[in-house]
Amino acid sequence: KAGVTQTPRYLIKTRGQQVTLSCSPISGHRSVSWYQQTPGQGLQFLFEYFSETQRNKGNFPGRFSGRQFSNSRSEMNVSTLELGDSALYLCASSFGRRPYNEQFFGPGTRLTVL
Amino acid sequence: KNQVEQSPQSLIILEGKNCTLQCNYTVSPFSNLRWYKQDTGRGPVSLTIMTFSENTKSNGRYTATLDADTKQSSLHITASQLSDSASYICVVSTLGGSYIPTFGRGTSLIVHP
Numbered sequence: 245k246a247g248v249t250q251t252p253r254y255l256i257k258t259r260g261q262q263v264t265l266s267c268s269p270i271s272g273h274r275s276v277s278w279y280q281q282t283p284g285q286g287l288q289f290l291f292e293y294f295s296e297t298q299r300n301k302g303n304f305p306g307r308f309s310g311r312q313f314s315n316s317r318s319e320m321n322v323s324t325l326e327l328g329d330s331a332l333y334l335c336a337s338s339f340g341r342r343p344y345n346e347q348f349f350g351p352g353t354r355l356t357v358l
Numbered sequence: 359k360n361q362v363e364q365s366p367q368s369l370i371i372l373e374g375k376n377c378t379l380q381c382n383y384t385v386s387p388f389s390n391l392r393w394y395k396q397d398t399g400r401g402p403v404s405l406t407i408m409t410f411s412e413n414t415k416s417n418g419r420y421t422a423t424l425d426a427d428t429k430q431s432s433l434h435i436t437a438s439q440l441s442d443s444a445s446y447i448c449v450v451s452t453l454g455g456s457y458i459p460t461f462g463r464g465t466s467l468i469v470h471p
Binding site for chain 2: 287
C-alpha cells in the first residue's frame with residue numbers, strides 16, 4: 245500500500261507570493277492533517293480535514309488555508325508569504341478520527357521564502 | 359495553556375545501551391499520548407499510542423509508559439542500534455471532538471558505535 249505523498253518536495257518562493265501544497269493520503273484514509281515544522285517552534289498543528297470538512301484548526305493566521313476533495317486528497321494554501329513561513333510542511337493521514345487511529349506522515353514539503 | 363515538555367533535549371549513548379526519554383505534559387482534558395520517531399529529513403513515524411486507561415505500550419525495542427495522575431510519560435529504548443539515531447517527539451491530544459495535538463520539542467538521540 246502506497247504511503248502518504250506530498251508534492252512538491254521542495255519549493256522556493258519570494259515574500260508576498262502565494263503557494264499551494266498538495267497531499268495524497270493513504271488509500272482509504274479520510275482524515276488529513278497538516279503541520280508546520282520549524283527549528284524554532286518545532287511541530288505545530290495547522291488544521292485537520294475529514295470528509296471534505298475542516299474539523300480542527302490550529303493557531304495560525306488566516307493566510308493559511310486548506311481544503312479536502314472528495315477523494316480525500318488535500319491542498320494547503322499560504323497567501324502573502326512571509327520569511328517566517330519558511331518551514332517543513334507535513335501532511336498526515338489516518339483512517340478515522342478516533343484517538344487510537346494511527347497517523348501516517350508524508351515526507352513533507354520544504355518551503356523556503358526569500 | 360497546553361504544554362508538552364521533553365527531556366533531555368539531546369542524548370548521546372553507545373550502541374547496545376538502554377536509554378529513557380521523558381515527557382511531561384499539562385494538556386487537559388487528556389485524550390491520548392503518542393511517541394514518534396523522526397529521522398532527519400523525513401516525516402515522523404508513530405511508535406506508540408496510549409489512551410487514558412493504558413499505562414504501558416510496547417513496540418519492539420520501544421516501551422512507552424504513561425502516568426496520567428502525574429501527567430508524565432517515558433519512552434524506553436532497549437539495546438540501542440545505530441538506526442535509533444533520530445529525534446523522538448511526544449505528542450499529547452485533547453479529549454472531545456477536537457483532537458488538537460500539542461507537540462513536545464523532541465529529544466535528539468545519537469547512538470555511537
